[in-house]
Amino acid sequence: MTSRRVTRVRAYAPDPDAPGRPCDMPNCPNMGCYRAPRSRTSLNDYLWLCLDHVRAYNASWDYYKDMTPGQIEQELRADASWQRPTWRLGTNGGPKVPDEAVLRDPLLNLGGRRPNRPDPSEQAPAELRQPLDVLGLSWPVSMDTVKARYKALAKKHHPDTNGGGDAADARIKAINIAYSTLKTLWPADERQMARS
Known part of the structure; x- marks a missing residue:
């Protein structure tokens, strides 16, 4: 062996x-x-x-010979960070913590609270708010979602499926006007994205 x-x-x-x-x-x-x-x-x-x-x-x-207890404690604390300087977040050269209104945390990883944000419908351009409300949509929304919602509402409220009547005619007219308004006023860059 x-x-x-x-x-x-x-x-x-x-x-x-x-x-x-x-x-x-x-x-x-x-x-x-x-x-x-x-x-x-x-x-x-x-x-x-x-x-x-x-x-x-x-x-x-x-x-540690000839060191005071305070010096020994300071040395041990410095060893915990490999003799590198440390500081609390947002002080002594570290990055500043942004204001809560600026901070975006959709998954609530940074504290479990939602920052105060404006109502999503207030973020939509003023001329699109009323047509979006008629279609029952809230901002932000894509043009594909608007088209799908229009088709579903047009099918649901069409006078032929509802037996006609003035209320059905008024409802389908409002839906058609809202959709055509959105198509013409929709931001140009998003219209090009929707076509591609």
Whole structure:
């Protein structure tokens, strides 16, 4: 039976980037193959130590030595955001939260409340409001929806299907006038979209 060979580097293996010089501890004849930070304020400036001295150095290392409890707390809080500055949304350079009237949230993802919006019928052009009301439609609406609604109402209120009479004639006339008004006054860009 053959044993598997471990290919990962052991934790105590010498640093491959070692400068090849003697240990930085005085009177040590061994090679300095392991790095250790000189201090808390200069973590990228290293001492190069031998294995025995780096073990002793690490055992006595205390990053928080000589810090007050307040400084330790501040350091821990800064570590929670990887030493990057943070701030509340809308302050200190973050994007400003828009006014609720400007904010559009149709799926109610941002708080579960609908912002106050104007009545949808008030958004329709003034000349289209009355014809849309006759057809029973509210703004916004597409021309295809207007055509489908007109056909359904014309079929439902046609004098031949209702037995005639003045009321049926007046109703179908109002429906026809509303539809022809919408066709002629409908915004040009939407008419072109409806044709294509």
